[in-house]
Amino acid sequence: MPVRTSAPLGAPIWIDLATSDLEQAQRFYGTVFGWTFESAGAEYGGYVTAFLDGRHVAGLMVNDPQWGAPDGWTTYLHTADISDTVAKATAAGATSCVAPMEVKDKGWMGMLSDPTGAFFGLWQPTGHRGFDVVDEHGAPAYHQLTTRDYRAALDFYREAFGWQTATVSDSDDFRYSTASFDGHDLVGVMDGAGILGEGVPSDWCFFLGADDVDKTVQVILDNGGSVVRAAEDTPYGRLAAVADPTGAGFNLSSIGA
Known part of the structure; x- marks a missing residue:
């Protein structure tokens, strides 16, 4: 199984799904790709981590209707300094959608829209290094x-x-x-x-x-x-x-x- 220990800076590091049916999503991706799941609990808003053969592959969370967005996946890019990256990105024409926020013991996340309207996330890892299996069925x-x-x-x-x-x-x-x-x-x-x-x-x-x-x-x-x-x-x-x-x-x- 191709395993990576870190993502290059500026490259995709994580993917997660906002879904209106968290249980159905787990059944679907578990059946199709063999993913297994573990909830982080109430402290992390019920965020669910998906694993492929015991290795991190993706995240799932409830799509809050207040967000006003359809169910969908988000790609996160790796940064070593999220505040600096947000400053550079906004100076280059991006819009900050979610200001950098700490996820306890895991890392820092933020959300941007690039100058052409594409929505993506940023992830600065501390305890969670992103998906660590690639180029495999379901990865x-x-x-x-x-x-x-x-x-x-x-x-x-x-x-x-x-x-x-x-x-x-x-x-x-x-x-x-x-x-x-x-x-x-x-x-x-x-x-x-x-x-x-x-x-x-x-x-x-x-x-x-x-x-x-x-x-x-x-x-x-x-x-x-x-x-x-x-x-x-x-x-x-x-x-x-x-x-x-x-x-x-x-x-x-x-x-x-």
Whole structure:
């Protein structure tokens, strides 16, 4: 099992789900990916940690109706100094949505919206180092930002997080860059101006590894989930976009892609 002991600075470090049905979500992800779960209790607002073979993989929490947002996943980027990162990000055009706050014995978290409207989190670990299994069935394999303003997004993350980016394609049909950390491409940035529907904001998403994408899609359907984009072969492996029973979307990627 590919295990990591830390995430590179500026790279995705954690993912968590805000769901309107916490029990159903645990049944769904447990059945589809073999996740197990442990509640942190009332002290942490009932936050639930998901494990894959005993290792941290994701978090789940109740989606408070007062937030006014649909069920969905949030990607968190690693920072060593959350206050400094928020200052740099806002100076570069981001909006602070949730000011940095301490999570006792775990770390510091905050929420931002980048200049193109994509919502994401920050995590400064103290006792909780984020997901520590990758590139495995049911574990994060890749992360992607689909943005309405491709060049502004690249400029922002390079300035605020020091990303090193490389252009994969720069045509009107397909405009895409990758961000590399310690020699590994961990994040993609896609020009979504022509593909995001009206009113759909820029969006951070992730890909979970799947031993067999087609079989995993069927298990998702059998357990109340849905298909957003059917499985297809790509130069990056077999991919699919799906959603859980309450509509929270994520992606699948064949292992080794």
